[in-house]
Amino acid sequence: MKIITVDDSSTMRRIIKNTLKRIGYGDEILEAGDGKEALDVLANNSVDLIITDWNMPVMDGLTFVKHIRADSKFDDTPIIMVTTEAAKEDIITALKAGVNNYIVKPFTPDVLKDKIDTVLGKKD
């Protein structure tokens, strides 16, 4: 399982990486500090799952998701947004843009595992 985590906070990237290892999804984890950097990484790598923040400089998470969804190469790649944004309209905007699931920070390992299992179809 190859996963990319996109967040401008190096602390959050570290926490997500560590949590992924703990819940059994830590085989290979790529990192990017913003949406543009993530697109550059994904130009040369394929991944099984994208975990992205929303509020980032240079290219925010929503724009990044729209870029990803506009590329047929990523049609089957699930995206989970992990963000502080908790307003209903923001959640709907993200889901409509192509996000498969949504997590509000701070999250627990159980929540992350549950959401990953859901988007990967490992859960009913």
Next chain:
Amino acid sequence: MSQSDIDSLIEEFSKAEKGNIEDIIDEFTQESSEKELLKKESEEDKQTNLKDDGNGSGQEKIKGVRLPENEHRVIDKLDEINRESEEKVNKLFEYLETITDELDKTEKLIQEIKPYMEKHKEFMDFFVEHFPKTVVKNNYEYFKNIIDITKDIENSVSVIRDSVFDAMDTLQFQDITRQKIERVISVIKALHDYLNMWFDSSYEDKPRARVAHTIVDEKEKGKIDQDVEDIIKQMQEKGEI
């Protein structure tokens, strides 16, 4: 000519009688020239007054008032706080990872010696059962103590690991606090931009993340998580996602 000047000119044009148009043009040309001249003078004045205080400190002055040094400017200071706290939290994370690595090693060692201890216990069980009056019985009691201590160590390792993981999860609050500070910075920037209109100063800014609209209160987190689930379910039922 600014957009407001152009708008005023268009408005005057639409109101004016045809004969007055030339007068309006003359009047506006003169006004614009005066404005341009005033602006130029203001720029020159600013350049004259924005200079080093002469004592080699590199500190700038406007109209004789000493400006705060860079490290005391609020936005720079807040950025520095964010940067430092992120660095320290990453350092803290490294320490926590070292602890978990050592716990992994300890746990591995315990798992390695466990089969030997089990075998040894079986052996001693046999001896105590068949030769109850030998010295083995005393050693057997010591050995049972060692087994109990090993179990205690194993439990402690598990408790320490859980605590370290909880500590790691708690470090998410650094990111949330950082975003709260970013919100404060955005308010200061808005205030700066407003004042900028009047005082015509400038601030070189770096590209910033969009400021978080909502940052969840810890007490509301359970409800928010449930709301997210409900929204996803509703949208799935409606076929919107």
